[in-house]
Structure formats: C-alpha cells, structure tokens
Amino acid sequence: MxxxxxxxxxxxxxxxxxxxxxxxxxxxxxxxxxxxxxxxSTTATPTAAATGSAAPAKFRLPSGNIACTMAPSGVTCTIASITYEPPAVPGCAGDTGHVLVLNDDGFAFDCVDGPAPTVAGDDVPVLEYGSKATSGPYVCTSATDGVSCVDDAGTGFKLARAAWSELP
Known part of the structure; x- marks a missing residue:
C-alpha cells in the first residue's frame, strides 16, 4: 500500500x-x-541606406516569397513563386516576372537568365506586415497582399504572388 x-x-x-x-x-x-x-523574426532596419550611406538595405516579407534590396539609387525586388502570367520584356531570351526594378527610369521587369529566385532565407531581415522601409526617395510597404514600392513622386509597383500592378 x-x-x-x-x-x-x-x-x-x-x-x-x-x-x-x-x-x-x-x-x-x-x-x-x-x-x-x-x-x-527581425524587423528590417534600413538605416544605413536611409541615412545616405551607399550600403543597400535588404528585407523580406514574412512569407519569404518576396525580398527586396533598397539603395538611394533604386529598389530591386524578387519574387520566388508567381501565379500571374509573366510580362514580356522586349529582347529577353530568359525568364521574366520574378525580378522588378524601380529607379530613376521608372519601373520594369528584369530579364533573368537561369533559374527563378528562391524564397529568401532567415539571414534576410523581415519587414513585418504594415511596416515601411525607406532609402533615399524610395519607400516600400509590406502588407499581407504583397509589397508596394514607390518613389517620392508616387511612381512604382505593387507585387504579390497572384498579381502585379503599376502605381499610381
């Protein structure tokens, strides 16, 4: 017992x-x-680029599907998985639809030779949904429906897995 x-x-x-x-x-x-x-996750802190330094600021959205690099000279965003029809880029023999560039010339899809970009890794800081990153005249805003990046005149793009659009 x-x-x-x-x-x-x-x-x-x-x-x-x-x-x-x-x-x-x-x-x-x-x-x-x-x-x-x-x-x-880590919140992106693009302070080096925002203060005028030449060092680019990098971030990814929480899903990791979209990642961007910002500098005072422009923004480049990559998207690993898309469901929209990739746009044609004149003279491009490679793939389009996975890399967007915004700079003084406006925005355009970049022609890429080789495989599509992969999902951003944990080494890239996360820009939480509802947060913004700034570098020079460029501002990118993270949202549950993708990322929007514009210059100080409001020219730019919105990018998501299902669609992209030109802004404004």
Missing amino acids: TSKRTIRTWVVIDAVLVTVLVVLLVATLGGPSGSPGAPA
Missing part, C-alpha cells in the same frame, strides 16, 4: 510538470512571430 506521503510527493511532482508544460506552451504560442514553433 502506498503511503500518504508518497501520494503527496507525486501530486507535487505532477503539479510542477504541468506548470512547466503550460509555461512552455505559452512561450511557444505567444512568441514574437505569433505562430507555433516559428522562429522569432
């Missing part, structure tokens, strides 16, 4: 284990990314 002391000891051990499990569960579900088991 088990003594009352042994039963109390097991109840205390069970209570401690349940408490530890609850704390771990709360820490996992309530972490910075808001999704179970997802790594904490």
Whole structure:
C-alpha cells in the first residue's frame, strides 16, 4: 500500500510538470512571430541606406516569397513563386516576372537568365506586415497582399504572388 506521503510527493511532482508544460506552451504560442514553433523574426532596419550611406538595405516579407534590396539609387525586388502570367520584356531570351526594378527610369521587369529566385532565407531581415522601409526617395510597404514600392513622386509597383500592378 502506498503511503500518504508518497501520494503527496507525486501530486507535487505532477503539479510542477504541468506548470512547466503550460509555461512552455505559452512561450511557444505567444512568441514574437505569433505562430507555433516559428522562429522569432527581425524587423528590417534600413538605416544605413536611409541615412545616405551607399550600403543597400535588404528585407523580406514574412512569407519569404518576396525580398527586396533598397539603395538611394533604386529598389530591386524578387519574387520566388508567381501565379500571374509573366510580362514580356522586349529582347529577353530568359525568364521574366520574378525580378522588378524601380529607379530613376521608372519601373520594369528584369530579364533573368537561369533559374527563378528562391524564397529568401532567415539571414534576410523581415519587414513585418504594415511596416515601411525607406532609402533615399524610395519607400516600400509590406502588407499581407504583397509589397508596394514607390518613389517620392508616387511612381512604382505593387507585387504579390497572384498579381502585379503599376502605381499610381
């Protein structure tokens, strides 16, 4: 027969284990990314480019499907997975639709030889949905429906897996 002391000891051990499990569960579900088991993400801080330095600022959207590099001279965004019909680029024998460039000449799809870009890795800072990154006259805004990048005159593009459009 088990003594009352042994039963109390097991109840205390069970209570401690349940408490530890609850704390771990709360820490996992309530972490910075808001999704179970997802790594904490970093907010993009394009301060070097925003202050006029020649160093480009890089960011990716939380999905990783879209990544951009910004500098005072322009913005280049890549998209790994698209469902829209890629636009034709005159004189291009390679692939189009995965790389967009915005600079003093306006915006255009770039002709790319080789494979499409891949999803951005964890080494690229995340620009959280609803946040903006700025470099020189260029501003990119992250949203759940893609990224929008414009110059100070409002010329630019909106890019998402399902569609792209010219802005304004």
